[in-house]
Amino acid sequence: MSLLSAATSDLDYGGVPLWINRFRGERSVFTLRECDCPIQWPTALYCEHRGLGRLPAGLPSRTEYLFLQGNMINGFGSGVFTNATILRWLFLDRNQLLSKKLDRMPLSSLTRFVNLFINHNNLTEVPAGLPSTLRQLRLAYNHIEKISSGTFQNLTNLNLLLLQGNQLKTLGENDFKGLSILNLMDLSHNHLDTFPKHLPPSVQQLYLSGNVLTGMSSDSLQGFSGLHYLRLNHNQLKSEVLHPSTFNVTSLVELDLSYNQLTQIPVVPTTLQYLYLEVNNIGEFNVSSLCQTVGPMSYSHMKILRLDGNKMAEYQMPPDWVYCLRVIHNFYI
Template sequence: MLIIGVTMQPCSFSHFQLYQGLNFFCSQRNNISSLSYSALANLTNLRWLIIDNNQLKSDKLELTSLQNQTQLRYFFANRNYLTSVPGGLPAGLKQLRLANNQISSISPGAFQNLQNLTLLLLQGNRLQTMTGDDVKGLVGLNLLDVSGNLFSAVPRHLPPSVQQLYLSNNSFSGLHEGSFEGFHNLKYLRLSHCGLLSEGIHPQAFNHSSLVELDLSYNQLTTIPTVPTTLQYLYLEANRIQEFNVTSFCREVGPLSYSRMKILRLDGNKMTYHQLPPDWVYCLRVLQRIYI
């Protein structure tokens, strides 16, 4: 395996003699502003391409430069100046990391052939919408991070295969009953710093038995939302919650009807431990730790 790593030295691809057989190429914190077909033309075994912290621009990224890299599995271009998700990505790609760019659009058909992609990081960009056509082809996606964008509502028609969905640091007006409809495998959901209000969350918004962890910290909630009894980790710190409703966790309490909650965070709210109702322990009978 041939590996080349370059960091902290201003350069461009024209300064490198890249050899056939190269498996891993890393050039971070340089001044790379373009990626041409000729720069990677001689490579046939490249699996990792990491060009974080450079000055790569969308109009300087030739589609054929990546399209012909049939062995490429990991492409990282975080903290550059890309304005759109590039098209022509190789079908074997497993991870695509484009965080903290200036991306406001997704090139038509960009993901259409990426059935093997399991991780997509797009946080810290300028996306306002994601349509079904935008994500068409992402049938095996496991983790999607679109935190810190400009969404005003949960994007519809996201890949149903997603198990980890990160939406923090957007500005949601509310969550309706079908906000997460179709996510049959969703396990981890992050919605911190979204300006959420209790009155804007439908009682059935989180009605997903697959959910394991839910992060609603640093919002403006005044009550605890209704969550599935199968939920194990709930983060509600730094809200404005003033009361504890057992029915938020258990619709009824019995030998087989109780919450599977293990960790519950309520610190940084407007309530104390003494405000907990006496019957909360029967509902949260397997709770391991509560912060209040």
């Protein structure tokens, strides 16, 4: 491995660097044989990409950040974190974790634990026994088919939940009960054919891209107290089974409906700033969908509007669209 690749290979999926350059210093005085512990960051233990089949035994008591991604770990027992009582972050991405091999995720006694990464494993269920201190739970690209009622009941501090790339088909009324401050929820690339009800009302960023949704009712978004970002691209949404006022929610800032089967522009609030409708079957620009009325103080605050890849051309635009879209920055048609 080159110096460059060693320093850039471990990135979070959002591009946030999680690495430290191990070539700038030497190992700290005490560490495990299977791992590295940079002297500049003695609370971090790097055991990633080592071909490990189990968690290292005897974790140092100072361990706060444990990097184990890219190994062959399929489970662990109840005593693995007995000595690591101040553990805060655990990275288990790209292992071979199986739900039946997890002993109720022996983390419940860790009073400082906040972030758990288990993306790209073989889990069929959300791990049980997670600590109430948890703030971020990343379970993307596993094989989770259902969520048991009450699974998240204890996770009252969770603000980010990633479940994209699983095999969820339906969601029950109590599946997310307890998530009182959840901010971001990603359910993209599952098999959902109905917009899920009973989602946490605190959610501000909701991603449902790449499912098989065909329609939504007028009250689908009414349960949210401050939904700002909604992504529904790459579904099968049709105008005839989509209530026309579904998206007329004043808290929305960004709405992505691209790559669907819409034939009309849905009604959106004038406060919406980013609307993506590219690659649908829209054949007419209806000004009233964006501006119910037009006046000196009544106009759309839209900054970006994408309508490219539809069945309409610029010469078909009605002349009064400029009075509605007064502050538009980018308009694609």
